[in-house]
Amino acid sequence: MKRSTTNEVRAAPAPVAGECVCVTLRRAARALSQVYDEALASSGLRITQFSLLRGIARLEPVSIGDLAQMQVLDRTTMSRNLAPLERAGLVRQAPGDDRRTSQVQVTPAGHAAIARALPLWRKAQRRIRQEFGDASLGQLRALNAKAEALAEQMR
């Protein structure tokens, strides 16, 4: 509903053949993130935060490293991504038995936030699934798997 800081937004450019696959993928991710963020706006969560919160709820108590694995994210990125959730009181960290680790848990407020956001997410997800279609989503999953496999080869 807002967007683009005062200046007007015009129509998207015509698709250029031979475009960089990576750039197209990044653009799509940006656009779709805005759609989901907008859908979740009234919950106070972004799609990244919502999915992270849900992931924690599924595994809690869970270490930061394991969370990073779950999301295929760098460990340090996961640390940073936890910070806003923690500041908002939605998650909590406590030292684990292995005192190198930090066990992350969802607080009651965090569970409430999930409950508040879930129907909003479901609605957006339903809409996107219909809009894109199962074939397209299947291709997306396959593409994601291949991209992750290629990225992993480098590590």
Add this chain to the structure above:
Amino acid sequence: MKRSTTNEVRAAPAPVAGECVCVTLRRAARALSQVYDEALASSGLRITQFSLLRGIARLEPVSIGDLAQMQVLDRTTMSRNLAPLERAGLVRQAPGDDRRTSQVQVTPAGHAAIARALPLWRKAQRRIRQEFGDASLGQLRALNAKAEALAEQMR
């Protein structure tokens, strides 16, 4: 070749049915960006910078707003993305006739950087095209178009 700050990286998790489309798309974008970044590493450019630099070369002299349009990026994001290129001496800004605008140009060093990076990009692009296949890439473009259309509806 590096990656994940000391801690080990394990295998990717099993695909979960009913996964968030947006999260999958973001993951794929992260992974593929790493593949392209790695391919371009010796050029000193990241894929984002390379594609921006090429875009400027195609349109120069060009305003920041027009560049933002081209990449379907927020205007302020484009301003920030120009900063590293400018600091590296690859692009230059000069006031336009309309003195509200800033006309961006590629410097000789910038053109040299493009020339250096182009074969690396082509190689990565070829590889990805083969790996993913034309059908998958067609679906990706269609998905991108739909996502952008949905995002635009909100603006």
Add this chain to the structure above:
DNA sequence: CGCAAATAAGAGTATATACACGTGTATCGT
């Protein structure tokens, strides 16, 4: 002409992402 509305951009703030480096803790081999 003069001023209000529109436009282009910068600065401030915040999140998302990753790499290099450093620190504390566990483990394992001898």
Add this chain to the structure above:
DNA sequence: ACGATACACGTGTATATACTCTTATTTGCG
């Protein structure tokens, strides 16, 4: 038991992204 190694995490730095607010300019209207 001890020391080398592996491991989990935090911090510093940098890029990518977007929103809000502010400023400088242009344009359009009366």
